[in-house]
Amino acid sequence: MALLEVDNLQTHFRSRDGINRAVDGVSFHVEARETVAIVGESGCGKSVTAMSILRLIPEPPGKIAGAIRFNGRDLLKCSDREMRDIRGNEISMIFQEPMTSLNPVLTVGRQIGETLRLHQGLSAQAAENRAVDMLNLVGIPEARRRVREYPHQLSGGMRQRVMIAIALACNPKLLIADEPTTALDVTIQAQILDLMRDLKRTVGAAIVIITHDLGVVAEVAERVIVMYAGRKVEEAEVGRLFRNPRHPYTQGLLGSMPKLGSSLTGVETRLQEIPGVVPSLKRKLEGCVFASRCAHATDLCTKVAPALEEKAPGHIAACHYALKDALAA
């Protein structure tokens, strides 16, 4: 049994001008200790998927349907009380904005300690001591002094380390990281990714990392899920996906990634962009969700939605033509 099984997840938001199908029938699984990346451009439903797992979507206007089985237990059937026991304890989350994700009026130590006091019933003193250990673990110097400080006294990178300390304080089995490095500058990004990789080994947590940065994906992920317009369009082991992307959208994503030093080799390669924008999710889409932007789209694509099919062992894609080598080249 997989650690996390998401089955036909549908997260819809009711708004004045119709229903926004932010996530529309996504299924995937995460094994224990595995790192899975969810990629896609802005507005494709990555973050909503992540928030749905912890049920952090405000309901209403949101509505989550399908099944999210964690250790075999359907989180969507859990009471609020049971969800609170899971959040920050068995499943924890890191967010994109380290500058705003910490409470500005509480000390760092208190914020790390809060999780421990909530889930492990530690006393204030014991929680603070553990907070110091956690700060040491995430590589913040002078942890004794830092626990008494407030977020505004820390840099962005340090704050993200604190967020990681909070997330890992209770040794969760699953860590969801929603664009954990996007707001940081490049050298700090590398440090944070290294830290996450190290800690994953020590804590033994599985990671779901959400990102639009394929560099990050290549760095940390073992398996990749590509999302587009609220659906999963491709899934494969990371090496296979980079070598042999099956879905035209994935190919587009890879094509729009700059290659280091490419301008110096003399080969003038223009970055390939994907024309158009993500379609509105307010109305039910006919046919393939990517058809309107796909260079290879045919009549079939605009009429019939392609099913997710296993194109190669462990490699799933939703495209009528994905099998053809001409496309995959």
Add this chain to the structure above:
Amino acid sequence: MFAYVVRRVLATIPVMAVVALFVFSLLYIAPGDPAAVIAGDQATPEDVERIRASLGLDRPYLVRFGAWVFDILRGDLGVSIFTNLPVSLMIKQRLEPTLSLMVVTLILAVSIAVPMGVIAAARVGTFVDKFVMAFAVLGFSVPVFVVGYLLAYVFALELEWLPVQGYTPFSEGFFPWIENLILPAVALGSVYIALIARITRASMLEVLQQDYIRTARAKGAGQRSILFLHALKNAAVPIVTVIGIGIALLIGGAVVTESVFAIPGLGRLTVDAILRRDYPVIQGVVLLFSFTYVLVNLLIDILYTLFDPRIRY
């Protein structure tokens, strides 16, 4: 921090000086002549002139102001024209009822209004929220004397739960004391409650949108801890500010409330002094009110640092 407090206390001196000048001048330019009032209708112009001289009102403006300030600094607020008692004594006699009324109103208002605003924000758009907002509009728009008479009619005359009016000193026991203060405090507090509840709701709504609230949820914190620890502490600065500004509202309202409920406090003293053109008393009371207001707002500036560590002085 200590240096800041000292600096702020020193900074109140020029403020108080301006207030003093203003209070003094206001009465100087106000119409009506206390000498004429004291002399009565039958007095000759010579009588009036004699009384004026005895009061020192014939001296030049600046000389009178200087003498007045000098006396105040020695703790002497002068002598009432009407009763011949020292103003400081008259204030002292009337201080307890007013102070009691203000403190009870403040505690009552804050302990009702803040939870009301928090709950309204947590349940934004629902029936609870609309009810709180409707209550706030009502509290804001109905004047103190209407609320006061209404409350007195229902709870004192009809239901006979509480005394209609009057005041019992604290020295005669807590219950007799508080019994007499509940209705006036509710009447005086209604505007104040409305004001604080609205600000609390608005400030909380903004804070609840913040990323760190989502972080708190993701940690597994309960609703109560999210609202009252994570959110309220962040929302506190505007709330505390409006509580401070509202003290002025309370001072103004106390004058009316004390009349409605026949409380022998400073408000009544002020009204009586104005009617009699008892200049020293008016000056003393207004000066005291201004001083209280400045002090409360100084206290609030210091309180900010308790709620928000980013504020450093």
